[in-house]
Amino acid sequence: MDILESTRQAFALLFSGDAELWTIIWISMRVSLIALALATPPAVVLGYVLAHKRFPGRRILIVLIQGLLSFPTVVVGLILYILLTRQGPLGSWQLLFTQEAMIMGQAVIAFPVLAAFALAAVQGADPRAHETAVSLGASPLRAALTTLLEVRFAVVAGVFNGFGRVISEVGCAMMVGGNIAGVTRNMPTAIALETSKGDFAQGIALGVVLMLFALGISIALGLLQGRGGLK
Amino acid sequence: MSALLSFRHLRKSFGERKLLDLGPFAIGEGEAYVITGDNGSGKTTLLRILAGLEPGEIAGFEFRGVPLTHGRLPENVRHDIVYVHQHPYLFHTSVVHNIGYGLAARRVDGAERRRMEEEAIAWAGVGDLRSVPPHQLSGGEKQRVALARAKVLKPRLFLLDEPTANLDGEARGQAIALIRQLVQDQSSLLIACHDRELIELPGMRRFHLENGKLVAA
Numbered sequence: 001m002d003i004l005e006s007t008r009q010a011f012a013l014l015f016s017g018d019a020e021l022w023t024i025i026w027i028s029m030r031v032s033l034i035a036l037a038l039a040t041p042p043a044v045v046l047g048y049v050l051a052h053k054r055f056p057g058r059r060i061l062i063v064l065i066q067g068l069l070s071f072p073t074v075v076v077g078l079i080l081y082i083l084l085t086r087q088g089p090l091g092s093w094q095l096l097f098t099q100e101a102m103i104m105g106q107a108v109i110a111f112p113v114l115a116a117f118a119l120a121a122v123q124g125a126d127p128r129a130h131e132t133a134v135s136l137g138a139s140p141l142r143a144a145l146t147t148l149l150e151v152r153f154a155v156v157a158g159v160f161n162g163f164g165r166v167i168s169e170v171g172c173a174m175m176v177g178g179n180i181a182g183v184t185r186n187m188p189t190a191i192a193l194e195t196s197k198g199d200f201a202q203g204i205a206l207g208v209v210l211m212l213f214a215l216g217i218s219i220a221l222g223l224l225q226g227r228g229g230l231k
Numbered sequence: 232m233s234a235l236l237s238f239r240h241l242r243k244s245f246g247e248r249k250l251l252d253l254g255p256f257a258i259g260e261g262e263a264y265v266i267t268g269d270n271g272s273g274k275t276t277l278l279r280i281l282a283g284l285e286p287g288e289i290a291g292f293e294f295r296g297v298p299l300t301h302g303r304l305p306e307n308v309r310h311d312i313v314y315v316h317q318h319p320y321l322f323h324t325s326v327v328h329n330i331g332y333g334l335a336a337r338r339v340d341g342a343e344r345r346r347m348e349e350e351a352i353a354w355a356g357v358g359d360l361r362s363v364p365p366h367q368l369s370g371g372e373k374q375r376v377a378l379a380r381a382k383v384l385k386p387r388l389f390l391l392d393e394p395t396a397n398l399d400g401e402a403r404g405q406a407i408a409l410i411r412q413l414v415q416d417q418s419s420l421l422i423a424c425h426d427r428e429l430i431e432l433p434g435m436r437r438f439h440l441e442n443g444k445l446v447a448a
Contacts, residue, residue, distance in 0.1 A: 128320035131284050135314040136333035136380065137306075146332075150323055 009201035010208060020181070021202060025209055028186035031099050032167045035106035036114075040159055043111050047118025048144055052130070062119065068112035073105075074171030080105050081175050097178035102186070105172035110162035117158020121151040153224045160224075164217045168210055235260045235388055235419050236281065236312075239291030243276055250276060251287070252443040258388065261417035265430050267448060268440030274423035275317070277440070278390045281421070282314035295387070310337060311387040317396050319377030321365035326357060326376055329365060333384040347383050355379035355409060371402020378409050388419045395426040407432075 013021050050062055082088050084096040095101045129150045133143035148155060170188035177184030179193055187206045194203040237257035243250045250273045258264060268274050280287035283304035292299045294308050304312070313333070321329050331348045339347065352358050355375045360368060368376065374394060381389055394410060395403045407428055413420060414434050424430065430437060437448040 126320060128316050128318075129322070131314075132316065132320045132322070133332070133336075134309070135282055135284065135312075137310045137336040137384065138332075139306075139336070142336055146322065 003200075006200040006204055010203075010205035013201060013205045014208065018205075021205055023182055024185055024187055024190045024206065027099065027184070028167060028188075031102045031173075031186060032106055032163060035103045035166055036110055036159060036163055038103065039107040039110045039162070040114055043114035044118040044148065044155060047115045047120075048122050048148060050115075051119050051122035051125075052144070052147075065112045065115050065119070069116055071109075071112070072171065073109050073169040074175065076105055076108050077172030077175030080108070080172065084176060096176060097180060097184060099177070099184055101176040102173050102184055105176050106166040106169070109169060109172060110166050113162040113165055114158050117161060118148075118155050121154030121158070122147060124154065125151045157221055157224055160217050160221050164214060167213055233260050233296075234258065234293070235262075235295060237291070237293050238289050240289065241277070241280065241292075242288040243273065243280060243285075249443055251280075251440075253277070253445050255291075256445060258419060258421055260387070261419055262436060263414045263418070263420040263422070263432070263434055264436045264438060265422045265424060265432075266438045266440055266445070267425060267430060268423075272440045273443065274440055275392050278314060278392050278421065278423055282312055282390050283309060284314060310384070312390060313381040313384055313386040313388075314390040315377050315381050315392060315394065317393040318370070319373050321368065321373055321376060323364075323366060326360050326363065326365060326368075327352070329376055330357075330380045330383055333380065337384070351379040351383035354382060354412075356405070369402065371398050371405060374398065374402070374406045375409065378406070378413075382413070382418075388421065389413065391420060391422040391424075393424050393426075394422065395424065395429060 046061075046065075050058060050065075080101065081096065083090045084093065084101055085091055086096070095104070125147055130143055130147045133146040138146060168188055170192055173179075173184070173186055174189050174192065177186070177189065179185050179189040185193070187210050191203045191206050191210075194200070194206075234257040237255070238253075239255050241251055241253040241256070266274050266277065276285060276287075279285040280289070294311070297308075299305070299308065322332065327348055330351050331344055334344045334347060352361070355378055357372065357375050357379060360372055360376065363372075365373070365376070378394070391410070395406050398406055403426075407426070410420070410422070410429060411432055414432055422429065429435075438445050439448040
């Protein structure tokens with residue numbers, strides 16, 4: 001393997017607008033962003049409720065969310081596969097090996113990350129923020145939204161982290177997506193496939209894009225932390 | 232004097248420690264009260280219980296003659312009572328948004344809201360702070376914005392917790408001047424404080440909290 005030659009080819013692929021490569025990138029972005037858009041609202045609500053309310057089973061839920069943070073994505077894929085397979089309880093939905101199945105899997109994977117960040121953000125919020133809102137006559141919903149706005153940088157940091165987790169996961173996407181070219185082949189599954197075929201150029205090109213995403217997320221998080229630090 | 236807020240008994244304990252064990256107490260409409268007491272005597276806790284921010288055991292609790300079961304105060308009562316923290320919290324938005332927050336919560340919108348915000352800004356003398364991010368304000372400036380944010384709502388009762396604590400010089404003087412105006416305007420106030428000048432404001436009814444009991448000072 002000539003690494004230099006493969007790298008040169010990789011950049012040529014990237015900058016020549018290679019349709020197959022950019023379709024893979026588009027599928028990755030679409031699936032991950034929709035998954036995040038679906039998972040974020042309920043996860044943030046759950047994080048807020050867990051941080052703010054006291055009710056039976058709260059501790060168990062917190063432990064469960066923390067445990068799910070390190071849950072192997074391939075196991076999420078396995079469970080979803082069993083549910084979605086033709087003989088499974090959700091088989092009639094006919095979603096196996098579709099982008100929708102990948103979205104479901106990635107939403108499940110992102111959910112605990114988003115909820116854990118929201119929980120930590122609200123727990124770390126100044127209690128006077130909520131009290132001030134209530135004392136000024138805010139309804140419970142307005143007071144909750146105000147509190148979340150006060151910790152928006154930490155909540156958004158959770159969204160970035162969730163994105164980082166799902167955009168790069170391979171296990172679940174491979175199992176429920178099936179790595180079908182032009183349909184469910186995303187960056188991580190394509191890298192795995194091309195590498196196994198010995199086509200390092202496309203693998204490297206996609207790896208570069210993934211690393212750029214990771215770098216972009218790190219920069220965005222750094223900027224957010226900087227802004228949050230201005231408080 | 233008609234009672235704005237009254238209770239027959241108010242108790243608060245933290246574990247075995249009984250912090251408050253108050254007998255009958257009433258706040259008259261248009262009256263100003265100051266409560267003194269050592270640190271940890273329960274002044275802040277009393278204000279927080281009356282504001283509905285902290286649970287307490289209250290018997291015969293009434294607001295404007297209407298009996299209340301303590302816990303979550305009904306919306307109309309919450310809108311009539313405003314509590315200002317010792318160190319006021321300003322939302323990380325803008326000074327104007329902070330002052331208009333309670334108005335927005337009451338669905339006062341448009342020109343009327345802007346007029347009321349401007350009136351409160353002028354009253355507190357914080358017009359020059361409009362463009363300053365709230366987290367960059369000094370303690371005294373935050374206190375003035377918080378007082379404006381409370382006054383704009385025209386509450387029936389102000390609960391002010393140590394409004395001049397940690398302020399000195401001009402900032403303290405400005406906060407006292409605003410509170411003096413509230414007293415002169417016959418707003419109903421219950422203030423927890425140690426500040427001699429505030430305690431001795433004309434028209435102030437003085438109480439002292441000691442060993443969980445409230446006594447006229």
